[in-house]
Amino acid sequence: MMEQADRRTMLKGAAMGAALLAPGAGLAAAGGDRAKLDRAIAANHDAAVARLRDWIALPSIAAEDRDMEKGCAHMMMLAKEAGFQKVERVPTDGAPGVFATMDNRARRTLGLYFMYDVKQYDPAEWSSPPLEGRIVDRPGLGKVMVGRGATNQKGPESAMLAALHAFRTAGIRPPVNLVLVAEGEEEIGSPHFAQIVRRPDVLAALKPCSGVIIPASWQSPVDGGVAINLGAKGVVELELVASGEAWGRGPAKNIHSSYKAIVDSPAWRLVEALGTLVTPDGNTPAIDGWFDKVRPLTPREKALIAGSAAKRSSADELKQLGVKQWVGETGWQETLERLAAMPTVNIEGLVSGYTGPGGKTILPGRAVAKLDLRLVPNQTMEDCVAKLKAHLAKRGYGDIAVNVSGGYDPTETAEDSPLIKAERATYERAGVKTSVYPRLAGSWPGYVFTSAPVSLPAGQFGLGHGSGAHAPDEYLLIDSSNPKVMGYDGATAGFVDFLYQMAMV
Incomplete structure (x- = not known):
C-alpha cells in the first residue's frame, strides 16, 4: 500500500x-x-x-x-x-x-x-x-x-x-x-x-x-x-419450473434416459416455452402485449443519448465488457438508444438433471430457468408478470410455474x-x-x-x-x-x- x-x-x-x-x-x-x-x-x-x-x-x-x-x-x-x-x-x-x-x-x-x-x-x-x-x-x-x-x-x-x-x-x-x-x-x-x-x-x-x-x-x-x-429500468426476478408432476406427462422424478423413446421430457418442454418469449435471435421480447405500454424515447431523451454517445467510446466499453460487438451491429448512438429503451428477457441460469463431471444418462423430471426481466417506462411489474403468465397459458404452457422472487417498477x-x-x-x-x-x-x-x-x-x-x-x-x-x-x-x-x-x- x-x-x-x-x-x-x-x-x-x-x-x-x-x-x-x-x-x-x-x-x-x-x-x-x-x-x-x-x-x-x-x-x-x-x-x-x-x-x-x-x-x-x-x-x-x-x-x-x-x-x-x-x-x-x-x-x-x-x-x-x-x-x-x-x-x-x-x-x-x-x-x-x-x-x-x-x-x-x-x-x-x-x-x-x-x-x-x-x-x-x-x-x-x-x-x-x-x-x-x-x-x-x-x-x-x-x-x-x-x-x-x-x-x-x-x-x-x-x-x-x-x-x-x-x-x-x-x-x-x-x-x-x-x-x-x-x-x-x-x-x-x-x-x-x-x-x-x-x-x-x-x-x-x-x-x-x-x-x-x-x-x-x-x-x-x-x-x-x-x-x-x-x-x-425496473426489474422482475423469477423462475420458470417445468415438471412431469405438474404437466401430467413425463417423469415425476429422474428416470433412466433410455425411456426417452417413449416418455416426454419436461426439460425440452421448458426449452420450447422459453423460445416463445423472445425473437429467434434472443434479443427482443416476444411476449404477447409486451410493448403495449412501452413509452418511446422522447426527443429530449434522444438528444441526451446523442450527447452521451459523443462523450463515450464504443470501443472502450466493448473492451471493458470483454464483448466483440453489440446486438445488431448498429451505430454507437443507436446502440445506446437501445440500451435505454429496450425492455429485456434474460436467462440468468438454466438447470435440469445432472450437471456434474462426465455424463449421467437420466431423463430429468424437472427443469428450472431463472429469468430477469428489465422494464422501461411505462411498464409495471404487476402488468408484466400477468402478461408472461397469459402468454404461456395461451400456448399450452399453463402448467409451467412462474415463481416471482422480487422486483419493482422503473x-x-x-x-x-x-x-x-x-x-x-x-x-x-x-x-x-x-x-x-x-x-x-x-x-x-x-x-x-x-x-x-x-x-x-x-x-x-x-x-x-x-x-x-x-x-x-x-x-x-x-x-x-x-x-x-x-x-x-x-x-x-x-x-x-x-x-x-x-x-x-
Whole structure:
C-alpha cells in the first residue's frame, strides 16, 4: 500500500484531484474548514480501508438466507460510528432493514439508500479470495481491493461513510441533515423494501429530503467520465419450473434416459416455452402485449443519448465488457438508444438433471430457468408478470410455474431537479467529463422514492471506479495511477463536496 505522503500527493497533486479539492462555488460555505476535511480524509485513509475490508468479510446473501441478522447489525454499527444519532432495526416480512437519522441542524436534508447484501460467489472462480479484501496491483488503474461487494455496493457506501467520519475527525458539522434507509434484499429484487420506506416514521423523515442517492463508483477507467442517469429500468426476478408432476406427462422424478423413446421430457418442454418469449435471435421480447405500454424515447431523451454517445467510446466499453460487438451491429448512438429503451428477457441460469463431471444418462423430471426481466417506462411489474403468465397459458404452457422472487417498477427523475443539478455541478467542478443519460440499464429500487407517497428525486452519485459486480474478481479502486480517475480518498472527498452542494439547493 502506498505511503501516506504518496496518497496525499496523489490526492492533491493530480489534475482532477486538485480540481476536486479546490474551493468552488458549492464549497464557499465550507470556508477554511475545507483544508481540515482534506487532512481528515488523508489521516483516516487506513482506517476507512480497513472498515471496508471488515465489511466485505461479512457476506450477507439474501438468496441463501445467509447472515442476514449479522449483516443488519453490522450496518447499524457502521451508521452509529459514522455519527447517526438514531439508528433502528426495521423488521419486514423478509430480511430486516435499517433506519437512521442524523440531525445536523441544517436547512436541507438528503436521503441515503444503502444495501448491506451481496450476490453469491464461487471462490474457485476468483483469483483472490472473495472475502479477504486483498489489495492487488491492476495495470493501468493502480491498487484495487478485490472482494464480493467491493463495488456493489459496500465500496461506494463505505466512501460515503468515510466522508462522514472526516467531518467527525475535523470537528465540523455536516452541511445537511441525513436520513439513511438500508435493506438486505436488493440482490433478490427488494421484495420487502417498500415496507421499510412506507413505515409512517420513516416516511415522515424522508418527506423533507431534497432527494435520495445511492452511492456509486462509476468513473470510466479510461478517461474518468461519468454518466448521470435520470432513472433506471425496473426489474422482475423469477423462475420458470417445468415438471412431469405438474404437466401430467413425463417423469415425476429422474428416470433412466433410455425411456426417452417413449416418455416426454419436461426439460425440452421448458426449452420450447422459453423460445416463445423472445425473437429467434434472443434479443427482443416476444411476449404477447409486451410493448403495449412501452413509452418511446422522447426527443429530449434522444438528444441526451446523442450527447452521451459523443462523450463515450464504443470501443472502450466493448473492451471493458470483454464483448466483440453489440446486438445488431448498429451505430454507437443507436446502440445506446437501445440500451435505454429496450425492455429485456434474460436467462440468468438454466438447470435440469445432472450437471456434474462426465455424463449421467437420466431423463430429468424437472427443469428450472431463472429469468430477469428489465422494464422501461411505462411498464409495471404487476402488468408484466400477468402478461408472461397469459402468454404461456395461451400456448399450452399453463402448467409451467412462474415463481416471482422480487422486483419493482422503473424509476425516473427530472433533469432539472435539485438533485441532478447538484450531481452535475459536483462532477463538473471536479473536472470530470459528464454526460446525462435517460436511464440506467440496470436496476435499483429507486421507484420506492420517486413514486407516491414519497415522491422525491432519486439517483446515483459518486466518484472513483469499481467493476466486476455480480462476477468473479469484483474490485474497487483504492490508489489510482490514472490522474483522471479518483482513488478511494478522492471518492470520499467527492461525497464531502456533494453534501455542500446539496446544502445550497
